[in-house]
Amino acid sequence: MVEPNIATAASKGRPRNDEATRIVQRCAVELANEGGIANATVDRIAQRSGVAKSTIYRRWPNGPAVVMDGFLSEILPLxxxxxxxxxxxxxxxxxxxxxxxxxxxxxxxxxxxxxxxxxxxxxxxxxxxxxxxxxxxxxxxxxxxxxxxxxxxxxxxxxxxxxxxxxxxxxxxxxxxxxxxxxxxxxxxxxxxxxxxx
Amino acid sequence: MVEPNIATAASKGRPRNDEATRIVQRCAVELANEGGIANATVDRIAQRSGVAKSTIYRRWPNGPAVVMDGFLSEILPLxxxxxxxxxxxxxxxxxxxxxxxxxxxxxxxxxxxxxxxxxxxxxxxxxxxxxxxxxxxxxxxxxxxxxxxxxxxxxxxxxxxxxxxxxxxxxxxxxxxxxxxxxxxxxxxxxxxxxxxx
Amino acid sequence: MVEPNIATAASKGRPRNDEATRIVQRCAVELANEGGIANATVDRIAQRSGVAKSTIYRRWPNGPAVVMDGFLSEILPLxxxxxxxxxxxxxxxxxxxxxxxxxxxxxxxxxxxxxxxxxxxxxxxxxxxxxxxxxxxxxxxxxxxxxxxxxxxxxxxxxxxxxxxxxxxxxxxxxxxxxxxxxxxxxxxxxxxxxxxx
Amino acid sequence: MVEPNIATAASKGRPRNDEATRIVQRCAVELANEGGIANATVDRIAQRSGVAKSTIYRRWPNGPAVVMDGFLSEILPLxxxxxxxxxxxxxxxxxxxxxxxxxxxxxxxxxxxxxxxxxxxxxxxxxxxxxxxxxxxxxxxxxxxxxxxxxxxxxxxxxxxxxxxxxxxxxxxxxxxxxxxxxxxxxxxxxxxxxxxx
DNA sequence: TTTTAATCGAGACGGTACGTCGCGTCTTGTT
DNA sequence: AACAAGACGCGACGTACCGTCTCGATTAAAA
Missing domain, CATH: 1.10.357.10 (Tetracycline Repressor, domain 2)
Structure with a gap:
């Protein structure tokens, strides 16, 4: 799992938005498809997905990690x-x-x-x-x-x-x-x- | 050969400085040794070697190319x-x-x-x-x-x-x-x- | 008074915690002492005092206001x-x-x-x-x-x-x-x- | 003088663009006029003036310093x-x-x-x-x-x-x-x- | 006794700005 | 020409705060 910062199970505070997680992954893969993983910058992913940069950094350490996560969760079932x-x-x-x-x-x-x-x-x-x-x-x-x-x-x-x-x-x-x-x-x-x- | 821009043989102006070529390669490899090739940026290579950025770009297309060149010309004879x-x-x-x-x-x-x-x-x-x-x-x-x-x-x-x-x-x-x-x-x-x- | 949102006197729900009010002011002044009022951000005050951000915002409109309140209520008696x-x-x-x-x-x-x-x-x-x-x-x-x-x-x-x-x-x-x-x-x-x- | 980083007198390298200096100051004052100096962020000054952020930071340490410089050089002659x-x-x-x-x-x-x-x-x-x-x-x-x-x-x-x-x-x-x-x-x-x- | 309602902690969220770094290009004067 | 120097536009970085929000858990007065 690339995603290292899992929300604590105890579910304190406002829960994470799973929809955001999904759309971010999708956009990251899209961007990587269009121009390589160098194209999947966190800035661009944030802009395209409408999810705030800080939210992305709360889940992944960098752009390629998002691509990896999205790519694998997309390809593995296939x-x-x-x-x-x-x-x-x-x-x-x-x-x-x-x-x-x-x-x-x-x-x-x-x-x-x-x-x-x-x-x-x-x-x-x-x-x-x-x-x-x-x-x-x-x-x-x-x-x-x-x-x-x-x-x-x-x-x-x-x-x-x-x-x-x-x-x-x-x-x-x-x-x-x-x-x-x-x-x-x-x-x-x-x-x-x-x-x-x- | 990474180095794509060879100086035309009998060119008119000031000839290229071969010493610069060597020191740039050496510094690039040094920097890569210290922190991966991501550490061997053109800016840093220029600063450490005392060679101007424009001089580097006249010979190589980007930082990793310098590292590749320096690395190989260092390791191949061995x-x-x-x-x-x-x-x-x-x-x-x-x-x-x-x-x-x-x-x-x-x-x-x-x-x-x-x-x-x-x-x-x-x-x-x-x-x-x-x-x-x-x-x-x-x-x-x-x-x-x-x-x-x-x-x-x-x-x-x-x-x-x-x-x-x-x-x-x-x-x-x-x-x-x-x-x-x-x-x-x-x-x-x-x-x-x-x-x-x- | 900086504090604009006074809890209504005989309100129904859980009453405000006066202790929280005090410790928040104290921490805000501490932080301002350490690095100017720019250092007394609401996030930092909340973290140091152990009081939730929402609790702070229920009492003051922003960080400097907390500092002002704490500072004055500390210095005026003197x-x-x-x-x-x-x-x-x-x-x-x-x-x-x-x-x-x-x-x-x-x-x-x-x-x-x-x-x-x-x-x-x-x-x-x-x-x-x-x-x-x-x-x-x-x-x-x-x-x-x-x-x-x-x-x-x-x-x-x-x-x-x-x-x-x-x-x-x-x-x-x-x-x-x-x-x-x-x-x-x-x-x-x-x-x-x-x-x-x- | 707010501007602390004066280009070295010896004029080595490409000279600074004075036009950029002027337009940046003008935009900074404009922005401050519109919404206080808190409105004159370096990001916004850069965007409005069309001058790169790095160029601004090469001359001034922060947004208010630009405003100060522009404001004074505008008002002093008057x-x-x-x-x-x-x-x-x-x-x-x-x-x-x-x-x-x-x-x-x-x-x-x-x-x-x-x-x-x-x-x-x-x-x-x-x-x-x-x-x-x-x-x-x-x-x-x-x-x-x-x-x-x-x-x-x-x-x-x-x-x-x-x-x-x-x-x-x-x-x-x-x-x-x-x-x-x-x-x-x-x-x-x-x-x-x-x-x-x- | 059970609502009911305000409070609390925790922390996620969309934003915006920060100041830095690296890119590759350019414009100087010098060699 | 090549060179050292360094300015330039660009764009990404990762961080910090902002003020708002959504949770579940307390805590008291009202029903």
Whole structure:
């Protein structure tokens, strides 16, 4: 959670306006969509949303944090994972979905947020807890099923396997800036699976 | 090269001051070391170096570009690559060296630069041309030797192999923020090599 | 009285907390002592006193008004006036006392309050009714006794005389910012008395 | 001079824009006319004048200082002093002029500035050096002529006399808030002169 | 005894201004 | 030309107060 200042549960004083929280997040994402997260300044978010700057600062430490919060709470519900007939197919589909999420407009923002997370511990925490770890948890479950079903070797180092799968994807998107085609994803997944075959 | 505005070779007026170029780079790196690249503003670089802002802008488009330039021209000479008796050992040593470079103070800056490159095409270009591609070229040569020497299978997809090796490293440093131990590097390299074994 | 909103005498609901009124005034004066009346903001008064902002606003229109109230109710009891053997001596003592009150920490606040009264009608009213006019009333009584006792001429314009006495003092403290010595007070009083001599 | 940051005489770098200085002062006075000096915020001055906030802060420490500067440089040229046939008449005319200056819109600003000067040393300095002292110097010259011409007694304490004259005026305008009529000025001047008669 | 109504604390809210910083451009005189 | 110096318009920063508001909890007089 980027939002570090949660209103005290005891609900003393006037309660926070949840509507304001929502509209601020929405406007922040809008602005980031239009011109990158550098465009989502607190001033601009405040102006567009009609919410006072002080109210925004009461909830988030800076503009990118708002974008992160809004972006994730917008995208997370959209990402399920489909069970396919074989584990390798399920993984392939999941990775394809990830690649799709990291492409286009939304992908630009996510890459930009990842970039900002390099020097902002708050963003880093949020990025990890709400984006990386959940997906990794899902991935791990799938792979464990692969082990049980005999598609993967019994003593496979699943964490290493996840590092290789996700690493291969993120490396090309964020480090070497090489577009990822469906074919390249397929051969990546295929090779990794083969190397962990029973 | 970040530096896009090269002085025309035999220009008429007063020639550029190379000393200024050097001191500016040095100060920019210093400032980045002290407080991240956000600390290396053009104003501050100018003040510390005693070089006028206009002089800086004549050479670089913005602050991070100076840092990138200074950082790379400082770190590149330090990175050679040692030929070991086996290819896997050579690769392991190279990766270890990379991990070392990406750890500590210098690593913070490099990760920070990579972060900024996500929204700055100029930085991205420089990062690719001067950091990623040269190392990848070297890595490729090593792997090709591995194929020739029979340590790797003849039809190995070397680009995929490089993606897996580098991807595994960068993913943990820049995406999942998981510290890389010597052991984890060793098992990563070992696994990838095994999967491309002849 | 600065305090404009008096609770209706026999009201129905919960009665006002007089203790709160007192502690608020005390804290306001404390804060003004520490950093001028600009330091006595309603927020700060509320925080230090532990009294809610709304409770403060129920009694006073703004921060300076609290300071004015607290300051005057603190200083007024301390100012008596001593009857001397001659009227001129009594006046001199009174003026000396005024000068003392307008010097040092307390003087800074009073001058500051007078400054604020230049653009705040509420403060002006309070300043007049509770500080200027009472002292002037006392001064007038003394001078009238001077007339009766033959120390002053029978048809003396006592209001003009008071203007000259007080004017001479305030002018130096508040307008020309020239320190007032005991000697300068003495010669001021002496001259004015001489000019109204019988 | 309120303006404390004078561009270095050596005129290094781009010279300051005098036009900007002028328009800023003009707008500041305008704003103060419209709603008191509290209305002359740096933000508003910047917006109305089209001059950047940073440019304003490069010259003045705060809004009231701009008003003070603009106000004085606007009003000072307008105030000469007329030589009358007798010294008492000259003084009376000068005081009348002062009362006029302290009445109406301009008077409100001047009183407001004097109020602010109570807690702002910069304003106080400017107020003294550019408003109080020059007028007092003139007044002193007039009185000295009065001594020479035998209208005043030879050993008159002219500083005390000035304190009484100016004090009587400022006291009523700024302290007791009693309107000054022409008659009251006349009787004030008359009495003071009589008390310093030869 | 139950309303009823004013008070209290806490603190959120929309505003507005603060004074600073950095940007990238510009205008000087000097080298 | 390039250079040091530094002014300029711009716009964002994060903070502080303002005065208002909405809560739930007290506290007494009126019903």
């Amino acid at each position: 990402i399920g994972y489909e069970e396919k007939s074989t584990v390798i197919q399920t993984v392939e589909a999941t990775i394809m979905q990830l690649v799709a999420a990291l492409s286009g407009k939304r992908g630009d923002i996510l890459r930009d947020l990842l970039g900002s997370a390099q020097h902002d511990p708050v963003l880093r925490e949020a990025f990890l807890k709400r984006w990386i770890e959940p997906r990794r948890r899902i991935g791990r479950e799938v792979l464990e099923r692969g082990v049980m079903r005999g598609e993967l070797c019994a003593d496979a180092d699943l964490d290493l396997m996840l590092d290789l799968l996700y690493g291969g994807v993120y490396y090309r998107l964020v480090v070497s800036f090489t577009p990822l085609t469906k074919d390249s994803v397929r051969s990546l997944v295929a090779h990794v699976f083969r190397s962990f075959a029973p | 990175i050679g690559y040692e030929e070991k008796s086996t290819v896997i050992q050579t690769v392991e040593a190279t990766i270890m060296q990379l991990v070392a470079a990406l750890s500590g103070k210098r690593g913070d800056i490099l990760r920070d630069l990579l972060g900024s490159a996500q929204h700055d095409p100029v930085l991205r270009e420089a990062f690719l041309k001067r950091w990623i591609e040269p190392r990848r070229r070297i890595g490729r040569e090593v792997l090709e030797r591995g194929v020739m020497r029979g340590e790797l299978c003849a039809d190995a997809d070397l680009d995929l192999m490089l993606d897996l090796l580098y991807g595994g490293v960068y993913y943990r440093l820049v995406v999942s923020f998981t510290p890389l131990t010597k052991d984890s590097v060793r098992s990563l390299v070992a696994h990838v090599f095994r999967s491309f074994a002849p | 100012i008596g006036y001593e009857e001397k053997s001659t009227v001129i001596q009594t006046v001199e003592a009174t003026i000396m006392q005024l000068v003392a009150a307008l010097s040092g920490k307390r003087g800074d606040i009073l001058r500051d309050l007078l400054g604020s009264a230049q653009h705040d009608p509420v403060l002006r009213e309070a300043f007049l009714k509770r500080w200027i006019e009472p002292r002037r009333r006392i001064g007038r009584e003394v001078l009238e006794r001077g007339v009766m006792r033959g120390e002053l001429c029978a048809d003396a314009d006592l209001d003009l005389m008071l203007d000259l006495l007080y004017g001479g003092v305030y002018y130096r403290l508040v307008v020309s910012f020239t320190p007032l010595t005991k000697d300068s007070v003495r010669s001021l009083v002496a001259h004015v008395f001489r000019s109204f001599a019988p | 105030i000469g002093y007329e030589e009358k046939s007798t010294v008492i008449q000259t003084v009376e005319a000068t005081i009348m002029q002062l009362v006029a200056a302290l009445s109406g819109k301009r008077g409100d600003i001047l009183r407001d500035l004097l109020g602010s000067a109570q807690h702002d040393p910069v304003l106080r300095e400017a107020f003294l050096k550019r408003w109080i002292e020059p007028r007092r110097r003139i007044g002193r010259e007039v009185l000295e002529r009065g001594v020479m011409r035998g209208e005043l007694c030879a050993d008159a304490d002219l500083d005390l006399m000035l304190d009484l004259l100016y004090g009587g005026v400022y006291y009523r305008l700024v302290v007791s808030f009693t309107p000054l009529t022409k008659d009251s000025v006349r009787s004030l001047v008359a009495h003071v002169f009589r008390s310093f008669a030869p």
